[in-house]
Structure formats: structure tokens, C-alpha cells
Amino acid sequence: MALRLITAGESHGPGLTCIVEGLPAGLRLRPEELDSDLARRQLGHGRGGRMKIENDRAEVTGGIRHGVTLGGPIALQVANRDYENWRERMSPWPVDADIEEVHLPRPGHADLVGTQKYKLTDVRDVLERASARETAARVAGGSLARAFLREMGVHVVSHVTQIGAIHTHVEEPLELHDFLEVDHSPVRCLDPAISRAMVEEIDALRRRNESLGGTFEVRAFGLVPGLGTHVSWEQRLDGRLALAVASIQAIKGVALGEGFALAGKPGSEAHDEIFHSSERGFYRETNRAGGLEGGMTTGEPLIVRAAMKPLPTLTKPLRSVDIATHAPAQALRERTDSCTVPAAGVVGEAMVAFVLANAYRQKFGGDHIDDVCDAVTAYRERIDWRTR
Numbered sequence: 351m352a353l354r355l356i357t358a359g360e361s362h363g364p365g366l367t368c369i370v371e372g373l374p375a376g377l378r379l380r381p382e383e384l385d386s387d388l389a390r391r392q393l394g395h396g397r398g399g400r401m402k403i404e405n406d407r408a409e410v411t412g413g414i415r416h417g418v419t420l421g422g423p424i425a426l427q428v429a430n431r432d433y434e435n436w437r438e439r440m441s442p443w444p445v446d447a448d449i450e451e452v453h454l455p456r457p458g459h460a461d462l463v464g465t466q467k468y469k470l471t472d473v474r475d476v477l478e479r480a481s482a483r484e485t486a487a488r489v490a491g492g493s494l495a496r497a498f499l500r501e502m503g504v505h506v507v508s509h510v511t512q513i514g515a516i517h518t519h520v521e522e523p524l525e526l527h528d529f530l531e532v533d534h535s536p537v538r539c540l541d542p543a544i545s546r547a548m549v550e551e552i553d554a555l556r557r558r559n560e561s562l563g564g565t566f567e568v569r570a571f572g573l574v575p576g577l578g579t580h581v582s583w584e585q586r587l588d589g590r591l592a593l594a595v596a597s598i599q600a601i602k603g604v605a606l607g608e609g610f611a612l613a614g615k616p617g618s619e620a621h622d623e624i625f626h627s628s629e630r631g632f633y634r635e636t637n638r639a640g641g642l643e644g645g646m647t648t649g650e651p652l653i654v655r656a657a658m659k660p661l662p663t664l665t666k667p668l669r670s671v672d673i674a675t676h677a678p679a680q681a682l683r684e685r686t687d688s689c690t691v692p693a694a695g696v697v698g699e700a701m702v703a704f705v706l707a708n709a710y711r712q713k714f715g716g717d718h719i720d721d722v723c724d725a726v727t728a729y730r731e732r733i734d735w736r737t738r
């Protein structure tokens with residue numbers, strides 16, 4: 351049993367589609383829970399004009415009846431409202447009008463290599479699919495994974511830890527309740543003073559026609575130990591998480607637990623010692639490994655960190671070359687966002703939720719959600735894993 355997530359659609363085309371295959375029957379869903387993640391992804395200081403146009407909603411076109419999954423593939427559609435302004439340029443079928451091609455690839459985007467690889471003359475044929483608009487479809491699908499995980503007692507959250515030069519200091523351990531208010535921050539940062547500094551940083555760089563990157567963390571609480579496996583490289587959960595998060599547009603680094611910082615520590619300060627008590631069973635007092643050992647969850651909170659580069663569509667364009675004439679030129683200038691790190695955190699949650707839901711599906715199987723819950727309960731009893 352494996353979970354699959356497929357997206358289709360272009361940024362300014364008619365809409366985005368997400369198909370999720372492999373969820374059990376009997377999972378109860380509410381429309382608000384799909385739409386609330388979509389709305390959270392649209393927020394964040396530093397967004398551009400496009401987010402004033404879109405109002406993302408997931409329309410279910412398959413796999414759910416009367417709010418309950420049927421066990422088959424689930425299809426979700428997210429309309430692009432902006433398509434109204436792009437009808438001729440993005441029509442799936444030929445149009446009478448002359449459509450001007452885009453010939454100015456942006457450094458840092460898929461534009462140049464995409465045209466080479468796919469034998470295209472119009473950069474728009476690449477950028478429309480490469481656009482991070484696609485993450486709306488991932489988030490729609492991720493909210494199904496999140497609903498499934500809720501039944502497993504698992505909650506996936508995120509927060510922003512850096513924007514441009516402004517960092518926040520994370521006081522460990524963070525608990526689930528620490529994240530209750532995170533969406534109230536305009537940059538989804540847990541520290542109000544640092545949030546304000548991040549907002550100022552975005553504004554200052556935007557005035558200089560710059561874009562900004564940053565870092566965020568995704569954490570998952572309530573996991574059982576033993577998701578993933580040490581026995582096969584491609585089934586290791588650390589590798590799967592890294593793939594899923596690194597696949598988000600503009601993500602250039604992924605760390606698990608303390609990640610790169612562990613490289614400089616002596617071994618005695620890099621690991622999480624093991625304890626046991628009759629009340630708690632096995633437990634740790636630190637979580638430097640971020641809840642992963644040997645490619646498997648340990649049952650401690652999962653911590654995945656990601657670094658996002660500054661967005662490559664700049665209002666102060668970089669040097670490029672016209673792909674038709676080969677003459678030096680300035681890269682394409684398009685309306686864009688100046689910072690999407692807060693939104694990327696929500697996308698990170700969706701990708702991590704998907705990987706974790708997949709791991710539960712693979713480990714516990716089951717055609718109905720009750721079968722899955724029974725299998726998880728039996729496993730928890732076998733390994734004597736206490737509710738945390």
C-alpha cells in the first residue's frame with residue numbers, strides 16, 4: 351500500500367489538479383480543512399499582486415461522498431482566477447490571436463534549461479509549470495494527508511526561522527501548543543519582536559527591488575517509532591523527507607534535526623541518550639536527531655529544516671541572453687512576490703504530511719480507516735509505546 355500524489359496545471363492556465371491515491375475508505379473530511387491550508391499558503395508578508403486575485407478553494411471531483419473517502423483516488427481542483435486575464439495566452443487549444451513568445455530566461459529559474467531540454471522556443475512553456483503556483487495543488491493534497499494523520503494522532507506544523515539576514519532563536523523543546531498562534535504572525539515566526547524585524551527586512555529589500563530567501567522548520571508531533579526503515583536506502587524516511595522538501599520550488603537545503611550543526615560537534619554532544627522508566631517507557635531527554643535514527647522515526651518530534659533561496663524573478667532583472675537572437679538582454683520582468691518563506695513553510699507541512707501519511711500506509715495497510723487505527727493500536731501495544 352503506497353500513497354501517491356500527482357499534480358497537474360500551469361500557473362496562469364485554467365486551474366490546478368491534485369490526485370491523491372492510496373487513502374483508506376471511511377476517512378471523514380470537512381471542506382474547511384482543505385480550504386484552510388490553501389488560505390494559509392496564500393498569506394505572508396512579501397506576497398505580490400497575484401495573491402489579491404486568487405482565492406484558492408479545493409473542489410472535490412472524485413473519491414469523496416458525503417464528506418467520507420471511498421478508498422479510491424481523490425481528485426481536487428483549484429481554479430486559477432487569474433486565467434480570466436490570460437485566456438488567450440494560456441488557452442489549451444489554438445487561438446486566432448498572435449501570441450508573443452517570451453525569449454528572456456531568468457537566471458535561477460527553469461527557463462533556459464527547460465527550453466533546451468524540451469525543444470521549446472517560448473520560455474512561457476517552461477515557466478508556467480515551473481512556477482511555485484503548483485504548490486497550491488500540493489497543499490490541497492497535503493491536507494488530505496493531514497486529515498489522515500489526525501486520525502493517527504499526528505499533527506504537522508511549521509514556523510519561519512530566518513528571513514534575509516534576520517534570524518530567530520529557537521528555545522527547545524518546542525511543543526505542539528507553541529504553534530497555536532503562528533499563523534497570526536505576518537511572517538509565521540514564533541517570536542513577535544523578530545516577526546516585526548523580518549517584516550521590516552522584507553520592506554527594506556523590496557524598496558531596493560530585491561527578493562529574499564530564508565529558512566523554516568516543519569515539526570510533526572505524535573508519531574510512532576519505526577516509520578521508514580533502515581533496510582533499504584530508498585525506503586529510509588530521512589531520504590524521503592529530504593526528497594519531498596527539496597522538491598519544493600526554490601528550496602536549496604534540507605536538514606534533519608540539528609543537521610549541518612552536528613558535523614562540528616563531538617560525538618558525545620551529538621546524540622540523544624536513551625532512558626527508560628516504568629511510567630514513560632523508553633524516552634530521550636534531547637532531540638538532536640530530530641526524531642529520526644537509522645532512517646526511522648524514533649517517536650520523538652520530527653524536525654525538518656529547509657533553506658529557501660531568494661526568488662529569481664526580480665524587479666531589478668539580472669543579465670541574460672535572448673534565446674532567439676543570442677543577444678545580451680535583461681531577464682524577463684514579471685509581477686512577482688518578494689518573499690514567500692512563510693508560504694513555503696505551509697508547503698513544507700504538506701510535503702512532510704504526505705511522506706508521513708505514506709509511511710503509515712506502508713507500515714499499517716488497511717482498507718478502512720478503522721483497520722489502520724486497529725493496526726496502529728496493536729503495534730503501540732507490542733512495543734509498549736505510551737501516549738505522548
Ligand code: EPS
Nearest residue numbers: 400480481482483486663684685686687
Ligand atoms: C511565481 C510568480 C508569481 C507568484 C506565483 C509564483 O505569480 P505571477 O507571475 O502570476 O505574479 O505569485 O505564486 C502563486 C501564484 C501562488 O499561488 O503561490 C513564480 O514565478 O514561481
